[in-house]
Amino acid sequence: MLATLNKKLRKPEQFLFxxxxxxxxxxxxxxxxxxxxxxxxxxxxxxxxxxYDAYTxxxxxxxxxxxxxxxxxxxxxxxxxxxxxxxxxPFVKVLxxxxxxxxxxVALFGCASVVAMYFLGRRVGLxxxxxxxxxxxxxxxxxxxxxxxxxxxxxxxxFFVCAFLVVFFAWLELPKSLSWKQRLLWxxxxxxxxxxxxxxxxxxxxHIPVFLxxxxxxxxxxxxxxxLSYFMxxxxxxxxxxxxxxxxxxxxxxxxxxxxxxxxxGRPNVVGNFKRNYLQYLSYRxxxxxxxxxxxxxxxxxxxxxxxxxxPFLVGIGxxxxxxxxxxxxxxxxxxxxxxxLQALLLLFWIVLSPVSPALxxxxxxxxxxxxxxxxxxxxxxxGAERLYALxxxxxxxxxxxxxxxxxxxxxxxxxxxxxxxxxxxxxxxxRRYFNDDLGASMRALLEEERCTSxxxxxxxxxxxxxxxxxxxxxxDQQLYESLDKRIKIWDMRTTTPEQVDDIxxxxxxxxxxxxxxxxxxxxxxxxxxxxxxxxxxxVLFRDF
Numbered sequence: 014m015l016a017t018l019n020k021k022l023r024k025p026e027q028f029l030f031x032x033x034x035x036x037x038x039x040x041x042x043x044x045x046x047x048x049x050x051x052x053x054x055x056x057x058x059x060x061x062x063x064x065y066d067a068y069t070x071x072x073x074x075x076x077x078x079x080x081x082x083x084x085x086x087x088x089x090x091x092x093x094x095x096x097x098x099x100x101x102x103p104f105v106k107v108l109x110x111x112x113x114x115x116x117x118x119v120a121l122f123g124c125a126s127v128v129a130m131y132f133l134g135r136r137v138g139l140x141x142x143x144x145x146x147x148x149x150x151x152x153x154x155x156x157x158x159x160x161x162x163x164x165x166x167x168x169x170x171x172f173f174v175c176a177f178l179v180v181f182f183a184w185l186e187l188p189k190s191l192s193w194k195q196r197l198l199w200x201x202x203x204x205x206x207x208x209x210x211x212x213x214x215x216x217x218x219x220h221i222p223v224f225l226x227x228x229x230x231x232x233x234x235x236x237x238x239x240x241l242s243y244f245m246x247x248x249x250x251x252x253x254x255x256x257x258x259x260x261x262x263x264x265x266x267x268x269x270x271x272x273x274x275x276x277x278x279g280r281p282n283v284v285g286n287f288k289r290n291y292l293q294y295l296s297y298r299x300x301x302x303x304x305x306x307x308x309x310x311x312x313x314x315x316x317x318x319x320x321x322x323x324x325p326f327l328v329g330i331g332x333x334x335x336x337x338x339x340x341x342x343x344x345x346x347x348x349x350x351x352x353x354x355l356q357a358l359l360l361l362f363w364i365v366l367s368p369v370s371p372a373l374x375x376x377x378x379x380x381x382x383x384x385x386x387x388x389x390x391x392x393x394x395x396x397g398a399e400r401l402y403a404l405x406x407x408x409x410x411x412x413x414x415x416x417x418x419x420x421x422x423x424x425x426x427x428x429x430x431x432x433x434x435x436x437x438x439x440x441x442x443x444x445r446r447y448f449n450d451d452l453g454a455s456m457r458a459l460l461e462e463e464r465c466t467s468x469x470x471x472x473x474x475x476x477x478x479x480x481x482x483x484x485x486x487x488x489x490d491q492q493l494y495e496s497l498d499k500r501i502k503i504w505d506m507r508t509t510t511p512e513q514v515d516d517i518x519x520x521x522x523x524x525x526x527x528x529x530x531x532x533x534x535x536x537x538x539x540x541x542x543x544x545x546x547x548x549x550x551x552x553v554l555f556r557d558f
Contacts, residue, residue, distance in 0.1 A: 033145060038127065041152030044433060045123040045161035049116040052162055054441045055450035056112055058476045060164040061483040062088040064115035067101035069489040077482060079494035084257040089476050090508055091271040094257075096212040097166050110486050112453075119168040123161025127152040129175035130391065136182045137360070138353055139395055143402075147395035149422065151388065153429035156317050156380060158436070166214045167381045173210040174388045178363075180206050181228075184246075185359075186352050189238045200242035204249025211254040215272070216370035216382055218258060223369075225250070227362055235350045275374045287372050294368035294383050300326070300390065305378040309447045312440055315432055317380065317387065321424040322394050329397025333357040363389050449474065455542035456484045458534035459554045466550030471522040473556040474542075478511045478519055487515070522555055 066076045066086055076098075078087040085092035101118045108114040130151045134144030151157055151171070160168045184199045207225065211217045225246065232243045261268045277286045293299055301320050305311045318326075340354025367386035371379055380387070398421060405414035444450075452474065459468055470477045478497070487493065493514065500509040501519075510519055530545035530553065541557040 030141065030145070037145060037149045037152055040429070041127045041148075042124050044153075044158050044429075045120045046117075048437060049120060049162060050112050052436045052441055053444040053448045055445060055448035055452060056480070056483070057163070057165065057448050058479055059088075059093075059166075060112075060115060061479045062086075062476075063093075063098050063101065063164055063166075064105065064110055064112075065479060065483045066098045067105045067115070068110045068483075068486065070098070071102045071106040073489055075489060077479075077489060077493070078497055079489075079491075084260060085268055089479075089510075092268045094166050094212050094214055096209060097164070097169055100169070101164070110483065115164040116162055119164050120161045122169040122172045123157060126157065126172035126175055126388070129172055129179065130388065133175045133179050133388070133392060134395055136179050137356055137392055137396065139399055143395050143399040146398055146418070146422070147391050149425060150318070150322065150394060151391045153425050154318065154387075154391075155312055155315055155429070155432040155436075156384075156387065158432070159312070160384065165381075167384050170210070170213050170217075170384050171388050173206070173213050174385050177203075177206045177210050178389070182356055182359075184242070185228075185232070185236065185239070185355060187239065187242070193241060196239060196242040197245045200239075200245030201249045204246040205253060207246065207250050208253035211250075212257065214385075216385065218261060219370050220366060220385060221250075221254075222258075224363060224366060227366075228359060231355060231358065235344060235355065272374075275376065277373060277375055286375075290372035290374070290377065291368045293378055294371055294386065295364075297323070299378055299380075305380060308440075308443045310380060311378075312432065312435060313443070315428070315435070318390070318394070319424050319428045321421050325394045325397035325401055325421070326390065327397065328401050329393035329395070330361075332396055332400045333361050333393065337361060360389060360393065364393070449480065449542070451536040452480055452542050453484045454536060455534060455544060455554055456480055458544045459552055460485060462533055462544065462546065462552055464533075464546055464550055465552035467518070468516055468552045468554075469518045469520055469522060470554045471556055472510065472519060473522070476508075476510055477554075478514050478517070481514060481517050522553055524555075527553060527555060 062077070066088070069075055069077050070082070075081050076083055076086050076088075080087055084095065086095055086098055097118070101115055104114050104118050108117070127148055131144050131148040134147040135141065139147065157171060160171065180203050184203045187196055187199055207221050211221045229243055232239050265273065277283055277290070280286070296302075298304060300318050301316050301323050303311075303314070304317060306313070311317070334357075336354045336357035340350045340358060343350050343354065364386065367383060367389070371382035374382060376382070398418065402414045402418055405411075405417060456470075459465070459470070470481065474480065481487070482493075496514050497511050499512055501512045512519060527545050530547045530551075532543055533546045533552070534544040535541060535557075536543075543555055543557050545553045545555060547553075
């Protein structure tokens with residue numbers, strides 16, 4: 014085996030390809046595994062609840078509100094999906110609860126998504142070089158690196174999208190000669206991966222069932238030997254994802270509370286708002302422009318994809334429409350429909366369907382809610398690049414085609430290096446206020462101050478109680494569950510938070526309330542979460558703007 018490998022590596026092209034794979038994977042992996050605690054700095058409340066739930070589940074099998082291995086986690090006034098937290102449980106159990114541990118999980122998902130992209134590229138018919146180009150585009154994409162450092166439910170979605178499409182397209186290509194038992198096993202595998210993707214993020218609750226239903230029509234018409242196997246997909250899917258979907262549908266006021274708050278449904282001009290939102294997620298601005306201007310969701314001045322990929326993307330879309338047209342012609346002419354023609358239609362269906370769920374929310378250009386679209390966009394770009402290479406080689410000259418592909422690679426590398434420079438430089442400074450930088454040190458200072466007779470944490474911090482639980486690594490018990498059930502309204506009159514946990518009170522604090530108090534802790538850098546002490550021994554953790 015080693016002799017065969019050595020013989021292959023002596024070929025210049027094979028050696029070059031292996032070297033390119035090593036470089037792409039090394040750059041992709043390092044950019045995801047390094048800087049876990051500094052990019053972004055601090056900790057977001059959704060990350061904190063993910064980590065603390067993993068911590069409590071590892072102790073007694075209950076989330077921090079006392080629910081035993083729930084289908085959805087009870088977090089704040091929302092019920093987020095369970096997949097990321099459940100995967101995080103063994104990591105926290107072995108490595109301990111920390112920012113590094115919980116972000117390591119999504120970093121590994123990010124690395125896995127890069128590898129999965131190569132296999133997806135090969136599955137959709139790309140040559141190995143253009144499958145590697147798709148891997149490079151995803152691996153060096155700033156949005157993917159950012160997700161790999163942000164321990165929230167959408168972060169594993171790119172990996173599971175790639176995994177699902179690899180398995181689904183492999184199933185769609187199964188030959189008639191395969192036994193019905195093997196086809197059923199494949200169907201069960203597709204249903205399982207589809208279920209995991211659904212459990213990853215709430216936007217998948219609509220997307221995956223609709224996609225499977227649409228694909229079922231095609232299977233019924235042009236792949237009759239897969240009909241029984243298709244039913245197996247649904248059986249497994251309903252067994253694994255069905256219970257979660259059922260409680261979401263039957264108890265929307267409880268389990269859809271967050272959606273009910275942000276949706277356009279029930280508000281004026283629903284159709285107009287939906288149309289506007291939908292088109293935003295397929296627009297030039299979203300893919301190649303400024304996108305979401307909020308620095309927490311997108312680095313200012315850096316698009317999701319470099320502009321040089323716009324032409325390959327359009328060519329790729331054109332290629333998919335062309336293949337779909339051929340498939341339609343073959344179907345209407347009662348001729349066999351080729352697998353690549355089915356695949357093209359399904360990729361287009363995925364793209365057209367992807368903006369539906371995020372378009373139902375009021376937010377604009379929210380890439381976290383549409384992240385399931387982006388891996389398929391990468392695949393389309395690689396398809397377009399390969400088609401463009403073939404056209405230039407045939408119509409002009411192969412050297413020009415190589416130069417064009419080289420330019421695409423170089424610009425992606427340049428944008429990647431510029432992104433890393435910002436990610437390790439000025440960008441974290443813009444993120445500090447959103448990720449509560451230095452709150453951990455301030456919280457520890459509050460807890461360790463021996464002169465405190467009472468402790469108060471300001472409600473300027475979003476859901477401050479979860480940071481106390483996270484940084485104190487408070488062991489779960491019945492007293493904790495009862496204190497978390499005693500909630501008060503905060504400033505927006507919709508969100509609630511606990512009034513007190515242990516001896517920590519959570520209350521509205523104004524600057525004038527601190528007059529006469531001495532500062533016992535103030536961070537040198539980061540967001541100024543200072544700890545104040547009164548003469549009577551009252552300690553207050555306050556955010557100084």
